[in-house]
Amino acid sequence: xxxxxxxxxxxxxxxxxxxxxxxxxxxxxxxxxxxxxxxxxxxxxxxxxxxxxxxxxxxxxxxxxxxxxxxxxxxxxxxxxxxxxxxxxxxxxxxxxxxxxxxxxxxxxxxxxxxxxxxxxxxxxxxxxxxxxxxxxxxxxxxxxxxxxxxxxxxxxxxxxxxxxxxxxxxxxxxxxxxxxxxxxxxxxxxxxxxxxxxxxxxxxxxxxxxxxxxxxxxxxxxxxxxxxxxxxxxxxxxxxxxxxxxxxxxxxxxxxxxxxxxxxxxxxxxxxxxxxxxxxxxxxxxxxxxxxxxxxxxxxxxxxxxxxxxxxxxxxxxxxxxxxxxxxxxxxxxxxxxxxxxxxxxxxxxxxxxxxxxxxxxxxxxxxxxxxxxxxxxxxxxxxxxxxxxxxxxxxxxxxxxxxxxxxxxxxxxxxxxxxxxxxxxxxxxxxxxxx
Numbered sequence: 001x002x003x004x005x006x007x008x009x010x011x012x013x014x015x016x017x018x019x020x021x022x023x024x025x026x027x028x029x030x031x032x033x034x035x036x037x038x039x040x041x042x043x044x045x046x047x048x049x050x051x052x053x054x055x056x057x058x059x060x061x062x063x064x065x066x067x068x069x070x071x072x073x074x075x076x077x078x079x080x081x082x083x084x085x086x087x088x089x090x091x092x093x094x095x096x097x098x099x100x101x102x103x104x105x106x107x108x109x110x111x112x113x114x115x116x117x118x119x120x121x122x123x124x125x126x127x128x129x130x131x132x133x134x135x136x137x138x139x140x141x142x143x144x145x146x147x148x149x150x151x152x153x154x155x156x157x158x159x160x161x162x163x164x165x166x167x168x169x170x171x172x173x174x175x176x177x178x179x180x181x182x183x184x185x186x187x188x189x190x191x192x193x194x195x196x197x198x199x200x201x202x203x204x205x206x207x208x209x210x211x212x213x214x215x216x217x218x219x220x221x222x223x224x225x226x227x228x229x230x231x232x233x234x235x236x237x238x239x240x241x242x243x244x245x246x247x248x249x250x251x252x253x254x255x256x257x258x259x260x261x262x263x264x265x266x267x268x269x270x271x272x273x274x275x276x277x278x279x280x281x282x283x284x285x286x287x288x289x290x291x292x293x294x295x296x297x298x299x300x301x302x303x304x305x306x307x308x309x310x311x312x313x314x315x316x317x318x319x320x321x322x323x324x325x326x327x328x329x330x331x332x333x334x335x336x337x338x339x340x341x342x343x344x345x346x347x348x349x350x351x352x353x354x355x356x357x358x359x360x361x362x363x364x365x366x367x368x369x370x371x372x373x374x375x376x377x378x379x380x381x382x383x384x385x386x387x388x389x390x391x392x393x394x395x396x397x398x399x400x401x402x403x404x405x406x407x408x409x410x411x412x413x414x415x416x417x418x419x420x421x422x423x424x425x426x427x428x429x430x431x432x433x434x435x436x437x
Contacts, residue, residue: 015070016200019166020051023058023066052202059167060207064215067167070203072196074162076188080110080155081290082356083188086181088293089219090172093164095294100149100158100287100360108132109155110184112353120344124357127340128153131333131359138326146388147318150287151333155356162192166203169193171216180225180306182352220293220302220366223352230303234365237281242394244401245279245367253372255411262376262412262419273372276409280368280398285316287360288390292368295378299369306351308364309341316361316390334361375402375409380416386425 021039025032039050059066076083081100088095109128115121131151138148164172169192175181176189197204209215221227237243251272261269284292286305293300308314321330337359344354370378379402381387382395403410417423417432 014051014200015072015166016051016055016203017047019059019066019069019200019203020054022069023054023063026058048202052205055202055205056207059203059210060205062209062212062215064167064210067170067203067210068165070166070200071163072166072169072199074192074195076160076162076192078157078159079188080184080356081152081158081360082154082182083185084158084160085154085222085286085290085293086176086185086189087160087162087172088290089175089222089300090164090168091217091219091296091299092168093162093172094296095160095162097160097294098158100146100152100156100290107157109153109157110356111155112182112184112356114349114353115344115357118344118349120340120347120349124340124344127336128155128357131337134326134329134333138321138324138330141324141326143318143320143324143326147320150285150316150318150321150361151330151337151359153337153357153359154286166196166200167210167216169196170204170210171219174211174213175219175221178221178224180223180304180352182223182356184356185223220300222289222302222305223355224304225306227302227304227307230301230365230367231307233281233367234303238283238365240283242280242282242397242401244405245281247279247405248277249275249372249406249409251275253406253408255408258376258409258412263421270373270376273376273409276372276375276406278370278375278398278402278405280370280401282366282368282394282398283363284366284394285360285390286358286362286364288316288388288394289364289366290360291388291391292366292394295382297370297374297378301367303365305355305358305362305364308362309338309355309358314363316363319389330361334359338362370398372409375399375413376419377416379413380419383413383415384417384425385415385429385431386427 017036017039021032021036024035028035039047042050084097087093111124115124131153135148135152139145172189173193176186193204315334317327317330321327337357341354341358345351379395379399382391383399399413402413412419415431418435423432
């Protein structure tokens with residue numbers, strides 16, 4: 001009897017070699033590690049020919065997992081938040097982003113040339129510079145950074161580290177070429193994929209089915225010129241609070257049964273919670289959406305940012321601002337930034353170039369699907385007192401709706417410490433010590 005072997009695959013300079021060897025091993029007697037050695041031993045011309053042939057006839061014919069067997073990391077520096085929103089839309093990409101609450105006026109913002117060189121150039125620079133100075137005045141007066149940041153524009157510069165496989169970078173590249181995407185966003189994504197393509201040209205070559213939109217897990221499209229289905233849904237159902245659109249529970253559950261699965265860490269039983277489904281329609285600020293869309297186990301369908309920007313009264317004012325001397329000035333800045341966007345887009349500047357002047361306080365609607373496991377895990381994390389106030393409020397309202405709709409599961413829609421039995425945060429508020437499960 002053969003003894004099994006386990007080998008960690010090396011991080012190679014040629015990531016397409018890793019994918020090609022793995023694909024070839026599906027049809028060969030040899031393992032992927034052995035095939036990698038064989039292919040590496042070929043001349044460069046023969047190796048590239050082999051890799052291209054294998055990838056064309058596997059990844060290029062719709063075997064998407066071949067495009068997953070690699071990974072590309074990027075460090076993006078000083079790119080606008082509009083670009084990081086786009087990066088975070090595909091659910092299979094992963095990110096670690098600089099917090100916007102750490103922003104300083106010296107960080108600055110981006111303005112496209114078409115705005116700079118227009119009659120609105122000076123006005124735009126003065127208004128956006130003013131928003132940063134207002135942000136700093138609020139922060140110096142004691143307004144939390146996570147609240148004062150709401151007035152900063154979508155073109156605020158930031159840093160982010162992002163990682164993902166070739167299949168999802170291809171997906172993002174095609175998304176970023178669609179109408180409505182700001183040119184700087186397309187440029188950032190194009191530069192990243194161009195660097196990946198130089199390392200692995202055949203992983204990023206258009207062989208046909210590897211560029212098929214229907215084959216990608218659909219992503220929300222923030223910069224779509226319009227999302228008619230969402231527009232109709234909002235017109236029928238939209239309110240200023242999260243709404244439960246529907247639920248499905250095809251399995252039998254009890255409060256005690258879910259509790260046992262959680263307490264015993266019985267993953268077989270916990271996995272059944274994924275069969276339970278909830279659909280919500282939730283209004284939130286752009287600042288909050290950036291957090292929500294990075295919750296990768298939630299599925300999102302987002303309203304077009306252009307539809308949101310054209311609707312009057314779309315604003316989130318953080319409570320700490322609302323209850324301060326800055327409330328009216330905050331609302332005035334918000335309105336001036338929204339008016340500037342409308343003035344520019346109405347005067348011939350493409351709306352995708354003008355959109356970056358809107359503030360993070362702008363409200364848009366997100367149709368979110370979560371499963372039963374999310375009720376225990378992500379809702380638990382977001383209802384914790386350490387969570388940012390807006391997403392915490394939304395999570396608590398979601399939890400309340402679930403408790404009403406499905407009490408047996410809703411009983412466990414509690415802050416994370418209740419279900420974990422301990423606090424994983426640096427600061428322990430002691431909530432779980434005061435409430436028995």
